[in-house]
Every structure is written in structure tokens, then in C-alpha cells.
Amino acid sequence: MNSEYFKKGIKAGIPIALGYFAVSFTFGMMAVKGGMTLWQSVLISLTNLTSAGQFAGLDIILAGGTLWEMALTQLIINLRYMLMSLTISQKLDKKYAFFHRFFVAFGMTDEIFGVSAAASGKVSPFFHYGAMALAIPGWTLGTLVGAIAGTVLPNFIISALSVAIYGMFLAIIIPPAKKNRTLVWVIVLAIALSTAFKYIPGLNKVSSGFAIIIVTVLVAALAAWLRPIKEEEEAVE
Amino acid sequence: MNIYLYILVMAGVTYLIRMLPLALATKEIKSPFIKSFLYYVPYACLAAMTFPAILGSTQYLISAIVGFLVAVLVAYWEKSLVVVALCACAAVFVCEQIIGWVL
Numbered sequence: 001m002n003s004e005y006f007k008k009g010i011k012a013g014i015p016i017a018l019g020y021f022a023v024s025f026t027f028g029m030m031a032v033k034g035g036m037t038l039w040q041s042v043l044i045s046l047t048n049l050t051s052a053g054q055f056a057g058l059d060i061i062l063a064g065g066t067l068w069e070m071a072l073t074q075l076i077i078n079l080r081y082m083l084m085s086l087t088i089s090q091k092l093d094k095k096y097a098f099f100h101r102f103f104v105a106f107g108m109t110d111e112i113f114g115v116s117a118a119a120s121g122k123v124s125p126f127f128h129y130g131a132m133a134l135a136i137p138g139w140t141l142g143t144l145v146g147a148i149a150g151t152v153l154p155n156f157i158i159s160a161l162s163v164a165i166y167g168m169f170l171a172i173i174i175p176p177a178k179k180n181r182t183l184v185w186v187i188v189l190a191i192a193l194s195t196a197f198k199y200i201p202g203l204n205k206v207s208s209g210f211a212i213i214i215v216t217v218l219v220a221a222l223a224a225w226l227r228p229i230k231e232e233e234e235a236v237e
Numbered sequence: 238m239n240i241y242l243y244i245l246v247m248a249g250v251t252y253l254i255r256m257l258p259l260a261l262a263t264k265e266i267k268s269p270f271i272k273s274f275l276y277y278v279p280y281a282c283l284a285a286m287t288f289p290a291i292l293g294s295t296q297y298l299i300s301a302i303v304g305f306l307v308a309v310l311v312a313y314w315e316k317s318l319v320v321v322a323l324c325a326c327a328a329v330f331v332c333e334q335i336i337g338w339v340l
Contacts (some may be wrong), residue, residue: 041238047248057247064238067246074250081251083282085258090266098263105256111307115318116280122248156337159295162331167290167308169283174312176280179336183280190284191333198289207335213286219281 002126009130012115015168016131017138019111022161024139025153027058030148034062045143049109049136052209053077077209083216084113093122099206100125107132111165118172130159134177190219295329297336304329 024045033040036058046052060070085108092104104125112131116123132231177183179221197211198201206214265273288305295301307328311321 014319018322020325036240038332040244044244047244048251050251053247053251053312057243061240061243067238067242070243070246071250074247075254078254079250081255082258082281083278086262087278089259089262090272090275092259101259101263102256105259106252110254110260110283114279114283117283118318156330156333159297159300159333160326162294162323163291163301163308163329164322166287166294166305167312167322168318169287170305170308170325171312171316171318171321173280173283174309175315178313178315183277186277186280187244190281191288194241194285203242208290212282214304215285216278216282219285220274220277223281224270224279227254228269228273229276 005124005126006130009127010134013131013134015164016111017159018135019165020135020138021142022158024142025146027054029150029152030145031058032147032150035056038185041147042144049139050078080209080213081108081155084108088116091123093124096125104128114169114172182223184222186219190215274317296333300332302334
């Protein structure tokens with residue numbers, strides 16, 4: 001059974017690893033250009049497994065910022081993971097031992113959260129491990145190759161690979177929305193608000209990590225208030 | 238300052254953010270409001286992360302729009318994650334080749 005879940009996780013990890021490669025390649029290139037060693041840039045990717053946080057962290061290291069600045073920046077940019085981990089905390093199958101939660105936590109990226117949330121019913125930690133088994137090497141090796149190459153990937157490759165993650169996100173949220181009108185409104189409203197945070201003067205001063213939290217909390221709370229789920233809805237989800 | 242100290246703080250803070258809710262919220266949440274809230278979180282969050290970020294992810298705005306529309310369509314047909322992701326990649330690739338050829 002565990003190997004079954006692991007295989008499913010690996011399958012879900014394919015588009016994740018593809019998308020990660022393009023982004024982490026750029027990270028590796030930038031880290032080495034900034035003066036980090038090959039090993040240091042790979043170590044950051046292996047231990048952090050996050051994109052926006054790493055790019056911001058790299059800036060702080062290269063600028064010689066304080067450790068407080070580093071901690072606070074990571075907290076703000078990565079706070080969205082708390083919402084994701086809280087969601088998955090309710091979805092993890094209780095029959096698995098507690099210690100699995102510490103490993104699942106390490107791989108709680110936007111993308112692994114996405115595929116896990118999309119899985120029907122309870123989720124096994126082995127599904128997470130399967131996705132991590134591709135995502136972590138994708139992220140780390142991308143950094144290594146980028147650091148060695150020391151140059152950017154050709155634009156057309158970055159373009160094509162970058163949309164992989166977004167395509168995956170859409171594949172997660174659209175099919176359930178066909179059967180549930182509330183989800184259509186949740187998606188449309190979230191898109192409208194995040195677009196507002198990007199383009200409206202004043203609002204666009206909010207960092208993208210924070211904007212995602214604000215939009216998610218507002219929209220999910222509004223939907224929960226107006227359209228609380230029934231027990232059976234939860235079961236089929 | 239020692240680079241490894243920076244990396245330790247970075248990785249430590251990021252891991253704690255991810256780990257604390259998983260380690261602390263082990264009991265099933267009973268509140269209907271919170272359950273509903275958590276049910277909607279993935280949809281709101283993934284939608285907010287996808288758009289408008291996807292528009293800036295490619296060389297040209299038009300190829301991003303094409304990739305987005307293709308992904309929406311293929312996702313609507315309920316194809317698997319891999320298929321939707323690859324179709325979006327292929328659409329962007331083809332679109333940018335055409336643009337490069339026209340320009």
C-alpha cells in the first residue's frame with residue numbers, strides 16, 4: 001500500500017520537478033555570480049526548498065544583512081506555508097505514526113501542497129515522499145547545473161518550463177470547480193484580488209508572499225462564511 | 238558573517254513555519270467554519286499564486302496568455318497534472334517559436 005502511494009506521489013512530482021529545474025537553475029547561476037561557492041548554493045536549495053525565500057535570502061547574504069533581517073524576511077515570505085501545513089495537518093491519514101509529520105513538513109512547498117490537497121480523501125505521508133523524491137532532486141540538481149553553467153538557460157526553455165507549475169495548479173483547481181459553483185467564485189475572486197495586489201498603486205507595495213496570504217484568508221473565510229461545506233462534500237473531496 | 242550561519246537561520250525559520258502547524262494541529266478540527274475555511278484554502282491559494290504571476294513567467298505576454306488558456310482548456314477536460322503541465326509548456330514553446338519566426 002505504501003509503495004502504491006509512493007508511486008502516485010512520484011507521478012505527481014514529474015511536473016513539479018520540471019518547473020523547479022528552470023527556477024533553481026537561475027538561482028544557482030545567481031548565487032555563484034554573487035560570490036557563493038557551488039556547494040553553498042546547492043546547500044541552500046537542499047535545506048530550504050523554496051523559491052522566493054531563497055532569492056530574498058541570497059540578497060541578504062550578499063548584502064551582508066543581519067541574521068534578524070534574514071529570519072524576519074523568511075518569516076514574512078514563507079508564512080503562507082503555515083496555512084498549507086495547517087490544511088494538510090487535517091488531511092494526513094491518522095493511522096501513520098506522528099514522526100512522519102516532521103518529514104512531510106520539510107517538503108511542504110507550494111506545489112507539493114497543491115498535489116496533496118488535490119488528492120481525494122485522506123493522504124498518506126508516502127504520497128508526499130514520492131513527490132519529494134522527484135521535487136527535491138529537481139530543485140537541488142537544477143541549482144547545481146545552474147551554478148556550474150554560470151549562465152542563464154536559453155529564454156525559450158525558461159519560458160516553456162516556467163508555465164509547467166501554473167499548468168499543474170490549474171489542473172488541480174479547475175476539475176472540482178466544474179461540479180461546484182462556489183469553487184468557481186472562490187477561484188475568480190482570488191484571481192481578481194491577486195491581480196489587484198499586483199497592479200493597483202498602493203496595494204502593489206505589499207510583497208507577493210504576503211498578498212497571497214491576505215487573498216487566501218479573505219476568500220476562503222468569505223466562502224466558508226457564505227457557503228459552509230456539508231459533511232458529504234468533504235467526503236467526496 | 239559566516240555564510241553557513243545565514244543558511245542555518247534561513248533553513249531553520251522556513252522549516253519551523255512548515256513544521257509547527259503539522260506538529261501542533263494533530264487533532265481533528267471540529268469547527269464547521271474552520272473546516273470549511275480549510276476546504277477552500279487550496280483553491281483560493283493556488284488560484285492567487287497562478288494569476289497574474291503566470292503572465293510574467295515567459296518571454297512574451299502573448300505566449301503566457303496562450304499557455305494559460307491552453308492549460309485552462311486541458312484542465313477543463315480533466316487531463317492529468319502531467320498532461321496539463323506539458324501541454325502548457327508545449328503551447329508556450331510553439332507560440333514563442335512562431336513569434337521568433339515572425340519578428
